[in-house]
Amino acid sequence: MKRLLLAVVIAAACVGMAVAASMEDQIKERIKPVGEVCVAGQECGSGGGAAASAEAAGEPRSGEAVYSSACTACHSTGAAGAPVVGQADAWAPRIEKGQETLIEHAINGFNAMPAMGACGSCSEEEVASAVKYMIENSQ
Numbered sequence: 802m803k804r805l806l807l808a809v810v811i812a813a814a815c816v817g818m819a820v821a822a823s824m825e826d827q828i829k830e831r832i833k834p835v836g837e838v839c840v841a842g843q844e845c846g847s848g849g850g851a852a853a854s855a856e857a858a859g860e861p862r863s864g865e866a867v868y869s870s871a872c873t874a875c876h877s878t879g880a881a882g883a884p885v886v887g888q889a890d891a892w893a894p895r896i897e898k899g900q901e902t903l904i905e906h907a908i909n910g911f912n913a914m915p916a917m918g919a920c921g922s923c924s925e926e927e928v929a930s931a932v933k934y935m936i937e938n939s940q
């Protein structure tokens with residue numbers, strides 16, 4: 802019985818240490834020197850690349866870039882009944898409504914289509930470009 806108790810205590814201590822180690826990582830992440838943090842208007846170290854710096858500089862992303870990051874999950878698969886980009890049949894009746902209406906629906910939402918495609922970092926201009934990109938590639 803004593804041994805079991807000892808085992809439990811050791812196990813608990815190990816878990817505690819693991820948690821402490823991961824918290825330490827998180828803290829290190831938070832107190833990173835400013836130089837390592839990507840600041841708007843500056844070149845970002847690695848990874849982020851051109852898209853991240855374009856966004857930081859306030860330049861709108863291309864329709865294709867926005868589509869690929871914010872819309873493709875539903876619009877390349879048909880998830881939730883989304884019209885699939887590239888399927889002219891699915892898009893013809895929508896295109897008939899006119900580009901302005903489709904942009905309006907993308908920005909404000911339309912049935913299961915979430916407003917702004919649920920893209921928190923997209924501007925209305927970027928969503929409009931994405932709609933144009935989708936229309937151009939679905940005719």
Ligand code: HEC
Pocket residue numbers: 867868871872873874875876880881882883884895898902903904906907911912913914915917918919920923928931932
């Ligand atoms: C969570 C899934 C989802 C995401 C993400 C999504 N859509 Fe949609 N979208 C839908 C669905 C579902 C419909 C069909 C709604 C209907 O006709 O009832 C739709 C329809 C549309 C339509 C046609 C509207 C109309 O009036 O016929 C446009 C345009 C559109 N989406 C643009 C976008 C753009 C641009 C993005 C990315 C910024 C995006 N969607 C992201 C699900 C999504």
